[in-house]
Amino acid sequence: MRLFLALLIVSLSSFLTAQEIIITGLMDGTAGGTPLAIEIYVSGTLTLDGLRLERSANSNNFPDAQLELTGTYTDAFIYVVNNQTAFADAFGSAGDFANVRVDQGLLSVNGNDAFRILRVSDAMVIDQTGGEEADDDAVLYRDGYLYRNNSTGPDGGWVAANWTNELDVLDGLSLAEMGNTVPFGTFATTPAGPSVIAAANGDLAEPTTNGGFTFFLSQTAGSNVTIMYSLTGTATLGTDYTDSASGSIVIPAGQTSATLTLVTVDDNEAEFTESIELTITNVSDGTFTIGSGATIALLDDEPMATTLISQIQGSGNNSPLAGETVMVEGIVVGDFQGGDGVGLGGFFVQEEDGDADGDPLTSEGIWVFDDAGSVAVNIGDEVRVRGKVAEFQGLTKIDVTEADGQVNILSKNNTLPTVVSLDLPVVAISDYERWEGMLVTLIDPVTVTSNFGLGRFGEIEVAVGGRLIQYTECNEPDASGLATFLAQQQLGRLIVDDGRSGENTFPITILGGREVTATNSFRSGRILSGLTGIIDERFGQGGTAYRLQATSFTSAEGGERPNEAPAVGGEISVVGMNVLNYFTTLGSRGASNAGELARQQDKIVQAICALDADIIGLVEIENNGFGQGSALQTLIDAISTECGTSYAAVVVPDGNDPDNAPDTGSDQIQVALIYNSATVKESGTVATLTEPTTVFEKNRVPVTQTFQVIEEGNANMGQEVTVCVNHWKSKGSGCGPGDDDPNGGAGNCNITRNNAAVAILDWLATDPTRTGETDQLIIGDLNTYSEELPLKTLAGAGFVNTVRASAAVGSFPCGSIPSYVFRSAWGSLDHAFASTSLAEKVTAAAPWQVNAPEPIALDYNTDFNDPALYNDDFYRFSDHDPVVVGLDLGPVVSTQNIAPSSPLTLTQLGPKSYQLAGASQGDSYTILTAVGALVRAEPIRQETIGIEGVSLPAGVYFLFVRSRDGRRSSFKLLFR
Numbered sequence: 001m002r003l004f005l006a007l008l009i010v011s012l013s014s015f016l017t018a019q020e021i022i023i024t025g026l027m028d029g030t031a032g033g034t035p036l037a038i039e040i041y042v043s044g045t046l047t048l049d050g051l052r053l054e055r056s057a058n059s060n061n062f063p064d065a066q067l068e069l070t071g072t073y074t075d076a077f078i079y080v081v082n083n084q085t086a087f088a089d090a091f092g093s094a095g096d097f098a099n100v101r102v103d104q105g106l107l108s109v110n111g112n113d114a115f116r117i118l119r120v121s122d123a124m125v126i127d128q129t130g131g132e133e134a135d136d137d138a139v140l141y142r143d144g145y146l147y148r149n150n151s152t153g154p155d156g157g158w159v160a161a162n163w164t165n166e167l168d169v170l171d172g173l174s175l176a177e178m179g180n181t182v183p184f185g186t187f188a189t190t191p192a193g194p195s196v197i198a199a200a201n202g203d204l205a206e207p208t209t210n211g212g213f214t215f216f217l218s219q220t221a222g223s224n225v226t227i228m229y230s231l232t233g234t235a236t237l238g239t240d241y242t243d244s245a246s247g248s249i250v251i252p253a254g255q256t257s258a259t260l261t262l263v264t265v266d267d268n269e270a271e272f273t274e275s276i277e278l279t280i281t282n283v284s285d286g287t288f289t290i291g292s293g294a295t296i297a298l299l300d301d302e303p304m305a306t307t308l309i310s311q312i313q314g315s316g317n318n319s320p321l322a323g324e325t326v327m328v329e330g331i332v333v334g335d336f337q338g339g340d341g342v343g344l345g346g347f348f349v350q351e352e353d354g355d356a357d358g359d360p361l362t363s364e365g366i367w368v369f370d371d372a373g374s375v376a377v378n379i380g381d382e383v384r385v386r387g388k389v390a391e392f393q394g395l396t397k398i399d400v401t402e403a404d405g406q407v408n409i410l411s412k413n414n415t416l417p418t419v420v421s422l423d424l425p426v427v428a429i430s431d432y433e434r435w436e437g438m439l440v441t442l443i444d445p446v447t448v449t450s451n452f453g454l455g456r457f458g459e460i461e462v463a464v465g466g467r468l469i470q471y472t473e474c475n476e477p478d479a480s481g482l483a484t485f486l487a488q489q490q491l492g493r494l495i496v497d498d499g500r501s502g503e504n505t506f507p508i509t510i511l512g513g514r515e516v517t518a519t520n521s522f523r524s525g526r527i528l529s530g531l532t533g534i535i536d537e538r539f540g541q542g543g544t545a546y547r548l549q550a551t552s553f554t555s556a557e558g559g560e561r562p563n564e565a566p567a568v569g570g571e572i573s574v575v576g577m578n579v580l581n582y583f584t585t586l587g588s589r590g591a592s593n594a595g596e597l598a599r600q601q602d603k604i605v606q607a608i609c610a611l612d613a614d615i616i617g618l619v620e621i622e623n624n625g626f627g628q629g630s631a632l633q634t635l636i637d638a639i640s641t642e643c644g645t646s647y648a649a650v651v652v653p654d655g656n657d658p659d660n661a662p663d664t665g666s667d668q669i670q671v672a673l674i675y676n677s678a679t680v681k682e683s684g685t686v687a688t689l690t691e692p693t694t695v696f697e698k699n700r701v702p703v704t705q706t707f708q709v710i711e712e713g714n715a716n717m718g719q720e721v722t723v724c725v726n727h728w729k730s731k732g733s734g735c736g737p738g739d740d741d742p743n744g745g746a747g748n749c750n751i752t753r754n755n756a757a758v759a760i761l762d763w764l765a766t767d768p769t770r771t772g773e774t775d776q777l778i779i780g781d782l783n784t785y786s787e788e789l790p791l792k793t794l795a796g797a798g799f800v801n802t803v804r805a806s807a808a809v810g811s812f813p814c815g816s817i818p819s820y821v822f823r824s825a826w827g828s829l830d831h832a833f834a835s836t837s838l839a840e841k842v843t844a845a846a847p848w849q850v851n852a853p854e855p856i857a858l859d860y861n862t863d864f865n866d867p868a869l870y871n872d873d874f875y876r877f878s879d880h881d882p883v884v885v886g887l888d889l890g891p892v893v894s895t896q897n898i899a900p901s902s903p904l905t906l907t908q909l910g911p912k913s914y915q916l917a918g919a920s921q922g923d924s925y926t927i928l929t930a931v932g933a934l935v936r937a938e939p940i941r942q943e944t945i946g947i948e949g950v951s952l953p954a955g956v957y958f959l960f961v962r963s964r965d966g967r968r969s970s971f972k973l974l975f976r
Contacts, residue, residue, distance in 0.1 A: 021046055021117055022153040023127045024187040027145040029178060035086040036107040042073040043189045050121060055106055056114040065106045077185055082107040090179035111142040125413040127154035144169045150188045156412055194218045196227060197291035198278050201259060204241055206301035207266040213278050213294055217256045225251045226284035234406050235274035235298045241265055271300040272386040272406040309351050310362040312389055317433055319389050319396045327386040331414050333439040334534040334549055337373045340502030345371035348437050348534045350417045365437025367397040375407040382410040395537040424464040425492035432546035435535040445529045450824035451522055455508055455857025458498030461824050470827030472785040474814035477744035495547035506866040511550045518871035523559040523853040530554025562849060565611045569843035570886030571716040572709060574723055575613040576779030576832055577882035579604050583622040584631045589668060599860035599870055601638055603877035609643035610874055614679045615707055617725030619781045623670035626651045632672055648677045650686050650705045665701035671725045673703055683708035683720055684769025699756040700727040706769040719889035720773045726780035728753045746788045753784050757793040772974045774930040774956045775838040781880060785827040786816060799833040802845035802885055819847040819881040832885045837930040843888050847881035850874055904961060904969050911976040912949035919943055922964040930956045949975040
């Protein structure tokens with residue numbers, strides 16, 4: 001049995017003549033942080049030697065910085081400041097503000113840093129302000145202050161209810177005005193007027209030891225004072241103990257105390273230690289205010305034996321003690337109390353290091369299910385838990401909601417058990433079972449490879465060694481290779497959860513409470529070091545949903561948002577972009593209502609404004625015509641209004657026209673081409689490809705047009721480029737045996753997509769726009785990763801993957817840049833392939849990574865979403881990243897010689913006949929194909945000669961004339 005004489009003395013000294021040190025205030029002066037100050041109050045006379053003031057940066061682990069406290073003080077305020085002159089200008093330097101200590105290192109702080117006073121001898125936390133238990137990553141005193149409420153503290157931890165938080169109130173104030181605003185020096189330790197409190201006066205213990213409480217008045221009264229109280233706790237009145245006073249007790253006139261004795265009721269059951277909590281509910285004399293109550297224990301004479309957590313966990317997936325009632329003691333290492341949207345309904349307890357069994361196959365941690373939150377625990381509490389062992393979704397738990405289930409806090413602020421160092425990849429997924437319920441830290445940095453479930457479930461997925469890669473992005477399809485690849489990936493990935501149950505819980509928080517907003521995104525690609533938390537198992541299929549309930553991390557880097565389009569150079573730019581079912585027909589594939597359409601349109605338009613491209617190939621736009629009110633024209637009008645740029649659409653005539661003009665197909669979505677009419681114009685005949693129908697009934701109908709640069713002053717003025725925009729069949733639904741590749745990695749409809757590649761190559765070779773232009777660019781969502789057959793087919797015809805060709809050596813993944821993420825793995829579905837003649841004119845090409853790395857919760861959709869997460873910017877305007885290509889087509893080569901000082905002129909006489917005039921005997925000429933192959937090299941023997949191409953295939957060629965003095969002139973030949 002514990003002795004309570006010392007406790008009674010301490011309670012009285014706190015009530016009458018406290019000797020305490022309390023953190024009472026913090027301030028953050030201006031935006032520059034001057035002055036920053038911490039106020040500490042010493043109540044009574046106290047020597048501070050052996051005490052330490054510590055800081056925790058960003059509410060992570062203590063201590064990030066520290067200051068040893070010294071000296072003896074009596075009822076005095078002490079201030080730790082970063083600038084003594086500024087502090088004195090604000091508050092003065094006499095009276096309450098005379099005790100000032102300067103420490104700039106300790107006060108190099110953020111608004112979510114926590115401070116505590118620690119007794120060094122036993123590491124006991126005396127008081128604290130700030131911390132993850134309160135507002136997680138909330139900014140606590142930004143350009144304002146925190147001040148402790150009177151008569152509270154010291155708390156032994158962070159108790160948010162005992163503080164007043166005033167943000168931003170110091171913005172723009174002078175130092176003197178700050179001094180009049182921040183309530184430094186006003187903290188009072190005792191309530192105004194007389195009061196009554198209760199203190200513990202001995203535990204009860206079976207079989208016969210009685211105990212109770214003592215009531216105290218702060219001063220005598222002229223008449224009897226009746227005090228009413230209630231008794232609660234885990235012990236049951238009438239069953240475990242009796243109260244003869246029945247809820248009221250009298251302190252006689254002239255006296256200041258009275259004792260309440262409770263009587264033990266003995267039984268023959270082995271029971272858990274139970275609690276009796278007394279709360280003062282009323283006082284007959286209204287001059288006395290109600291103060292604190294107290295708690296005592298009721299101890300059993302047949303205590304239940306303690307079971308080691310490792311015995312409960314066992315070395316298998318399920319507990320060998322399932323169904324049995326057990327009692328354990330350990331340290332709380334993860335606090336997730338509260339129901340849906342708040343917590344998981346319990347907490348994790350781990351054995352102290354001294355009680356670990358040393359068997360690496362048995363876990364030392366366990367989940368305590370307590371959805372009612374019968375006792376509020378905190379990390380570092382030593383607890384005794386009694387409940388029934390059970391399995392739920394593969395997770396071993398102690399259920400304290402069953403009959404006789406109980407939780408008792410034995411002590412607080414204990415050193416946590418040694419953290420397990422977890423090395424990914426694991427050898428086998430089953431390895432996680434040995435750490436279930438335990439505190440672990442990932443040894444190596446991990447990369448966020450998916451945030452798909454962040455909005456809905458509050459979870460992300462991380463992987464060691466970088467983001468996960470789609471197999472066929474870097475490898476040719478192969479069933480055996482794919483199986484090995486996926487198995488290895490599985491061992492190096494881990495779900496990281498937010499410690500909350502429920503779906504679509506807002507605000508979105510992650511990694512111990514970091515809030516995600518429209519402007520504070522949490523992107524894939526972020527690298528996390530020192531990630532720490534509890535290995536948990538829930539929310540999965542077949543009992544294999546291991547995850548980390550994160551509590552902290554040491555650093556995060558990378559994954560920053562791009563704030564402008566990629567710098568690809570060139571004189572003109574071409575973009576292929578998926579607009580995620582942009583439909584003006586509401587309630588179809590895109591926006592459900594006008595509000596969603598406005599949100600979607602704003603994001604797309606912001607992206608187009610920022611890209612400022614000359615030619616744009618659109619994918620997944622509604623196929624509802626080209627006139628006013630159509631999706632295409634509505635988008636163009638919005639671009640003009642917002643960007644101040646006039647875009648025009650390449651209009652595709654209706655295929656049902658009597659002239660048999662091409663069409664865009666019968667699908668609800670189409671591809672389309674738009675262009676900046678101030679910089680380029682259509683110079684060819686728009687063409688679409690609908691044959692063979694077996695190919696383009698599944699692949700969307702491609703659209704092709706040739707554009708000429710018309711911008712005055714552009715070095716490419718007069719040059720042309722042909723752009724073909726595509727949207728090939730997705731991998732989502734099957735196309736049948738022989739077409740689908742279910743095991744090798746290429747996925748469904750691989751042959752259907754390859755047939756599209758073959759048909760488009762054949763089509764482009766026929767010059768469908770009737771311009772003779774060989775500079776051709778195939779863009780769009782090809783639904784094909786880089787090493788799959790359809791792209792191999794394009795490459796085999798001389799077309800170049802411009803993104804991969806432009807990427808830096810060693811870039812992710814495998815020397816390329818991804819545009820899409822699916823099931824946590826990254827690859828490129830969006831491409832830009834340049835013909836041989838165009839490839840050398842590509843200055844650079846890259847996806848603009850504003851979509852795929854972003855959480856989907858930030859898109860336009862309002863279903864199950866928090867309106868506060870939306871911002872009318874270009875982030876997450878689609879699920880695919882747009883691909884941007886820079887082109888420098890070079891100066892125009894025409895009948896006028898490019899060198900003004902040369903007398904040479906070239907005149908076309910017929911389909912395959914030209915005349916070159918102004919040459920000199922001794923000059924020479926060569927003719928090359930569009931891809932640089934030599935076809936002819938001849939000397940020039942007279943001033944005017946004929947250039948004939950009757951024997952050459954139709955196409956574009958280049959004529960180079962070299963004079964005797966070394967000058968070189970070049971011309972473009974078009975043999976029809």
